[in-house]
Amino acid sequence: MSTTYRKFTLGNTITEEQQAFFDRNGFIHFSDFINEDTVNDIIKASRQVEQKWLAEQRVKVNGIPVKYGKDLDGSAIVQRFAFINQHHDLFAELPRDPRFEVLLNLIGPGARLGTEEKDGMVLNHYVNGAASKFTQMGWHTDGLRDIFHGQKLNPMLNVGIHLSTLQPENGGLRVLPGTHKQSIYQMLFRKKYFLDNKADRDEIAITPKAGDLTIHDGRLWHRVAQSSVIGEESRRRVIYLPIIAGKYEPKHENSPTAFYQRFAGLVK
Incomplete structure (x- = not known):
């Protein structure tokens, strides 16, 4: 499989060229979605939420487990924030950017931002240390989530707002272009979910600058590669927010933890 990795600019509409690239490959990369000052403000806000959750010893958010870890100095950090948009005004405001309305057109009528559904707005913080x-x-x-819940496989896109500049050696998102068009069998059994971390000869490394935005189809096979560098250079942060269609299913404080999420320890 041969895919030319291109970066686009997001305007007031999705162009025919952009739609064709996305339809063919199942992902697309837009440069310079937010500026450096906004990136820095977001990171600062995430630290404020982190300090609050650490002080509260928060275990879950709307039924989704909080993933904690250790920073390079051994101090505790939050490494996966679910529904962070419900815990700081800046994150609540971010999805109101009118450009997100443009992105909804990649699915079409009935699409919405899942700010209150699935895991809401998620911020992941990776660092490679001892x-x-x-x-x-x-x-x-x-898309496996819908199957776990015995539901119809509804359209879903994952929007990534990248807060770190990455080269391939920094790890990060890897995608298998075109696999969003696979059969349900291939979606279930092409690889061993979460246990298989091996590079694939057909994978593409997403290499964003801080402030870039990417989108990938929920049916697309993808992984997060480990950084081959250690220490501060390995630190990377990314926000994910789903675009979804189908039945509206908001989460709340008393939402149950899904069966598969109880095995989060398997996911490194």
């Missing part, structure tokens, strides 16, 4: 546990994530598709 005590690190959350350094990579094995091959998976995001």
